[in-house]
Amino acid sequence: MVSAAQVAVEVDGLSKRYGTLEAVRSVSFAVERGEVFALLGPNGAGKTTTVEILEGFRSRDAGTVSVLGHDPSGRPRALRERLGIVLQELAVEPNLTVREVLTRNAGYYPSPRPVDEVIALVGLEGKASSRIARLSGGQQRRLDVGLGIIGRPELIFLDEPTTGFDPSARRGAWDLVRALQEGGTTIILTTHYMDEAEALADRVAVIARGQIVALGPPSSIGGRDVSEATIRFRMPPGVAASDLPVPARAIGEFAELTSADEIESLHRLTGWALERALPLTGLTVERLTLEDVYLRLTAGSDGAGSIGAPTEQLSASVGGRR
Amino acid sequence: MSGLALPSKRGTVVADVMMVGRQLRYEQLNFWRNRFGAVFTVGFSVIFLVMLAMSGATHRAAAIGNIALIQYYVPGFAAYGLMSACYNNLGISMVIRRETGLLKRLRLSPIPSWALVGAILANAAVISIVQVILLLLIGRYGYNVVLPHVWAPFVLAIAVGVVAFTALGAAVSTLVRSQESAGPIVSIIFFVLLFLSGLWFPLTPGSGLAKLANYFPIHHLILATAAPFDTAPGASPYAWHDLLVVAIWGAAGLIVAIRRFQWEPHRH
Incomplete structure (x- = not known):
């Protein structure tokens, strides 16, 4: 108080x-x-x-x-x-x-x-x-x-x-x-x-x-600090999504996964890659930006309608920022 | 946001009056520095008077009791200058002040609203008085116009005119919604009524034009300011009927201005 x-x-x-x-x-x-x-x-x-x-x-x-x-x-x-x-x-x-x-x-x-x-x-x-x-x-x-x-x-x-x-x-x-x-x-x-x-x-x-x-x-705000992180990297040559030690999905040449505990996920991923001497080029870890949170919160309201996107689309685009 | 606040209890009356004076000083600075506006408002009355004097206004005219036309033009253009400052200039500038957000900004500042509005109205009055004095000096020393022996009727006519046309200027500003249309709308009303007023050419009594002009205040203000200059024997310097018509228009303008006044721009 x-x-x-x-x-x-x-x-x-x-x-x-x-x-x-x-x-x-x-x-x-x-x-x-x-x-x-x-x-x-x-x-x-x-x-x-x-x-x-x-x-x-x-x-x-x-x-x-x-x-x-x-x-x-x-x-x-x-x-x-x-x-x-x-x-x-x-x-x-x-x-x-x-x-x-x-x-x-x-x-x-x-x-x-x-x-x-x-x-x-x-x-x-x-x-x-x-x-x-x-x-x-x-x-x-x-x-x-x-x-x-x-x-x-x-x-x-x-x-x-x-x-x-x-x-x-x-x-x-x-x-x-x-x-x-x-x-x-x-x-x-x-x-x-x-x-x-x-x-x-x-x-x-x-x-x-x-x-x-x-x-x-x-x-x-908007749970930014506790939201899931998005980990993204270029799929190593000759590797399929099902070979990875983490539940990632392939998006073009990239693999992407969301994780509530990115330290643990990264540890498994990088350990796996080191053992096999595979590159993880373009590796990024991102949380929701304030803009993501803002767009999600104001989605569908007047004025934001043209740029406000549904949540699924937003989370898919998160890894692409920065 | 309509309505004007009553004077604040905070601060003394003297301090608040000084605040009006201070605000008026900046209003004056802003007005006279705008050469275009100053010439349009003040210069035109002088230019019109001199042009008409050059084109034979020293002749006598039967329509106005066989007195010299210039004797009528000097008070007539004094009235024109007054209306130009109080109605035309104030009306246009109030629209611009409102639509650019200037009124809103000052409304948000600590200056009491009545002090702000008072300074804006006083500004129009000062511009009017400057013009009237200028025209009287030109008339007296340029064209040997006979000035009134008693000033009270003339001062009364000017005072009624300033109050009434300021109210009409404020009223018309509430009818215009954008600053782009302020100049055209306010000025067209003004100049159409001016041409009906008998200022440039005396109206033939009883004509349709004269009857129409009778309904509007411009013609009557010109008659009221000219009456004290009437050198005809037995003429009354007080044109009570004309002053009354001007005052009624002024009261109507005041009601419209107060009821419709708003501080914020129309755009949004």
């Missing part, structure tokens, strides 16, 4: 409907202070609605929500002063400069970060006097992050913060998220990128069809 002071966000039985569409159905979770919490889910799964309710932008139909000890539905200014919000698209007056916008927004908060510090944190030193309209897409996103942290927030909502970033800008954004977390900031992140959730999040909630279908650390 965690005490109330350690909880940044607590959501219990949250529901929201638009007409006949149940966008969020009895969602419950808690986010601890200092935690990086990721919401994963296909478009239309309800993650944006959930976040917007937490931000106080949208009302809820049922359930209780506490954000930094406040009910966000009344949009208390005292709460808004402690939140940082980074939206997907930069929306700022185009004819103002980077410094002007940051200075203006700093004035909304009781104890903002110094403007120059924020400019340096998001790497816009050379662009401080440029008008927003003249920034590149990546620079605008960085300003967006700057606007999210200018008020020294205790809790930051990052809505797909690195969409459209090049790889080095992404790493930079990740470093910034980690630095904010080290400074004690709680972060709620929505993302489509599995590697991003894996690299940053302490815990991940997978949302599909308005419900949380899995919740846990990225390393163990």
Whole structure:
């Protein structure tokens, strides 16, 4: 159990409907202070609605929500002063400069970060006097992050913060998220990128069809840590699947087997091969990636329908990854 | 997300008023730096006035009581400038602010919603007042226009016009769903009604056009701002009937704006 002071966000039985569409159905979770919490889910799964309710932008139909000890539905200014919000698209007056916008927004908060510090944190030193309209897409996103942290927030909502970033800008954004977390900031992140959730999040909630279908650390969510491993190798010359010491099946030139105890299976397999001086070229051992788990959990839901695959197909493709 | 929050109890009234002032300063910076928008909104009233003056507006016209046309054009274009800032510019910019997510972002920030909306409306008022003063100076020193002896009726007409057309601008912005169509829709309504208003050519009293124009507020605002400039003996500087029509339209605009206002973009 965690005490109330350690909880940044607590959501219990949250529901929201638009007409006949149940966008969020009895969602419950808690986010601890200092935690990086990721919401994963296909478009239309309800993650944006959930976040917007937490931000106080949208009302809820049922359930209780506490954000930094406040009910966000009344949009208390005292709460808004402690939140940082980074939206997907930069929306700022185009004819103002980077410094002007940051200075203006700093004035909304009781104890903002110094403007120059924020400019340096998001790497816009050379662009401080440029008008927003003249920034590149990546620079605008960085300003967006700057606007999210200018008020020294205790809790930051990052809505797909690195969409459209090049790889080095992404790493930079990740470093910034980690630095904010080290400074004690709680972060709620929505993302489509599995590697991003894996690299940053302490815990991940997978949302599909308005419900949380899995919740846990990225390393163990969806049973990743206890799922069977897939062992794969090129079939040695002159060997049939029935000759192998493990129950493998032949897939083209390769042999593949799934095992709940891959140490034991590998030991038998490699011992057998050593005795006979047979090569096991292309040997790989893989567990479910976060993406596999995600696709399995969200299979059949809107938005994921085209890429969501049934479980059998998924497990067959597992060995082919990486 | 409709409805505007009441002023927050947090912070003093003075601090909140200063916040409006601060926000207004950035609104002004953003407006005047956009040369195209500034010329379209402010420059056109000046350009129209000067062009009409060059094409013989110093003549007297029987239709308006045998006074010099310029005496009518100066307050008329002051009204035009006001409507251009409060209705046209505000209406278009509110659609763009909403559809680009700018309103949503500010709604999520700690600035009180009333302070934000107040600054946006005050911005339109400041742009209007700048234009009115500019046109009065050009009229007075460029074309020897006789300014009103008593300013109260003119100030009243401008004040009613700013409030009413700001409300109408906010109202029309709620009827447009995309930023691409904001300019065309808002401006077409504006210019069609302007041509019906008798600004470019005085309407023949009793004509079908004059009757049609009578139903809309633009014509009446022009009459209300022109009345204090009427040098004809016995003319009243207060055009109460016209002010009333403008106010009724403004009230209707306010109701539409409040009922239909939303912070978030339509796209999704």
